[in-house]
Amino acid sequence: MRMIDLKATLKGAKTWLIKRRMGAFRRLYREITQTQWYSKEQLEAFQLARLQRLVRHVWETVPYYRRLMEERGIRPDDIRQLDDIQRFPIMSKEDLKTAGNDIVSTRYRGALLNTAHTGGTTGLPLPVRRDIWSIAREHAFVRRQFDWADLKTSDRCAYLEGRTVASPGQRPTSLHYYDAVMRELTLSTFHLTPEVVPHYADLLQTHKIRALIAYPSAAFVLAKGCLERGIRVGLHRVLTTSETLDEVKRKTIAEAFECPVFDFYGSAERVCYIHMCERGSYHVIPEYGITELIPAASPNEDCCQVVATGFWNLAMPLIRYNLRDLVKVSQRTCRCGRVFPVVDKIMGRDGNVIVTPSGLQLGASAIECILARILYAMYDMPVVAGRVVQDASDALTLEYVPDAEFTEEHAGRLARVMAEQTPPGMHAELRAKKELDRTVRGKFVSFVMANHH
Ligand SMILES: [Zn+2]
Incomplete structure (x- = not known):
């Protein structure tokens, strides 16, 4: 019998309202199913209109940017073309820390805000405020990403990444929960050992999961465990994120779950989104924000640094935020028919797995989650x-x-x-x-x- 977790389901009902029922989600989702086929000129016009709205918004409601613009003599009307964004300085994580609460829009307070925090391997994790409309809009992009991977709203997904079932230091009675409204199974990444592999495989099957969304390291541990034990779990898709998906991992995951792997890149700051299309190319998503790929200094000259401006989180807008991640740019155009920029490789953290004394197999992202929570x-x-x-x-x-x-x-x-x-x-x-x-x-x-x- 399938266990329905009441708490998870109630939370799911709230998530469902925000992510699937809010006008902000539906309008934007409808819009971006059209704009993905836009020409380069049309996309640039789309971006310019969003950028102008964003700059006007920060001028009117974000104390940090009001001060910065006044100091530099920038007025909202000065933004006449996309390149005008370069009148703003590149913002570092240290700048974000110094800005404190001045980076939060005065229009969004209290119940309208959710708080997450930044990740990354250096520096203090900082709070990221998100308004509920931005959560709905984020989901419009997630929904389109799933469309590209041929996943339907009705397809059940399992998550094996940063979501918490219980803290790593606890010995919980259950290593998963199931949200019947969102049709999402959450498996604990922080309690992953070779011994729990058959249990997780069983959960995937009994919940009729079609897609697994996971850290490459965690999906790899699960995949390898299944192959070694001869457990067959047929999925429709695996989506990976947060670490470099190397060839060994991709092949092992694809073999164990008998399906293709779609990799993607995002950030807690909600400024940049890069994910694969049905043809397997990484696309920079232009309606999400303006992503500047700036050639990195030696010895990584063939790589570019990701500096990004997000259009949709108006509670805490970031302009030209340096994500400190590196990507390898491609001049290719993709055969899928979209003119979105193509990236060959995302130089993320490696997905090495460490084994703890109690036999936990934790990848770099899981460790980073743990350390970020301590530091936060x-x-x-x-x-x-x-x-x-x-x-x-x-x-x-x-x-x-x-x-x-x-x-x-x-x-x-x-x-x-x-x-x-x-x-x-x-x-x-x-x-x-x-x-x-x-x-x-x-x-x-x-x-x-x-x-x-
Ligand atoms: Zn494509």
């Missing part, structure tokens, strides 16, 4: 600097330099988060320090993986 706990604490160091495969140390206002209560909160997030069998330690080993100036937080095998 320090976001509003009086801490001068901090980082998580993975000393060995079985030990995490949170080093931090407390400020004068740092209290026992703060230390207690950090210890709780550490305990919650550290996988079983791993040693977790908090170490207050006078300074971190290398010279630091001002407030910064990063994580360093040392002696990582």
Whole structure:
């Protein structure tokens, strides 16, 4: 018998209302099913109109941009062509941190906002505010991505990526939940061991899952486990994200699940979206925002840095935000008939898997999720600097330099988060320090993986 998880289903009902029923979703989805066949000139006109609206919006309602535009003498009417975006400086993650709450539009407050946080392998994870309309609009793009991968709204999906069933440090009674409204099965990525593979495979089958959305590393562990045990799980599609999908992983995943793999790239900041079409080309999605691909400095000269402006999250708009990711640009046009730019490769983090003492197989993205959650706990604490160091495969140390206002209560909160997030069998330690080993100036937080095998 299939277990229906009530909590997941209630949450799903809310998600369903926002993602599928809101006018913002339906209007934009209808629009972008048309615009995907636009000519280059039509797409540029679309982008310019959105950019002009965005700049007017930030001028009127975002204190950070109002100040920046006044300082630089930029007025909304100055944006007459797409290149005019270059009057804005490139924004770094440090700029975002300094901006604080001034980067949030005064038009969106309270219940209209959702908060997530940035990922990335360097720096303190920062809050990302999203308005509910942007969530609906995001889903219009996800929906079209699924169309390209030949997935229908009625197709059931399973998720094996950053979604949390339970914290890594907990031993939950269940490693999954099923949302009957969205028809989504969530499997815990943070409890993935070779032993749970048959259980996960069984869940995929009993829930009649058609598509798996996963980190390449996690899908690979599951795929390899299925192949080794001779378990057959036929899916229609696997979608992967967040790590480089190398050939070995792609082949293993495709073989185990007997279907093609569609890779994609997005960011918590909601500024850029790149995903594969039915012909297997990576396309930069032009209606999502303006993606500038800027040649990287040596030794990565054939790669480009992704600097992006998102059109749709008006609660926290980012203009020319440097995502610090690298892609390999292609001059090819795709045979699918869309004139969207093509990218050959996304140089993401590698999908190496580490094995913890308790046998968990965690990929780079899963580890990063864990570390980001630990570091995010320090976001509003009086801490001068901090980082998580993975000393060995079985030990995490949170080093931090407390400020004068740092209290026992703060230390207690950090210890709780550490305990919650550290996988079983791993040693977790908090170490207050006078300074971190290398010279630091001002407030910064990063994580360093040392002696990582
Ligand atoms: Zn294409």
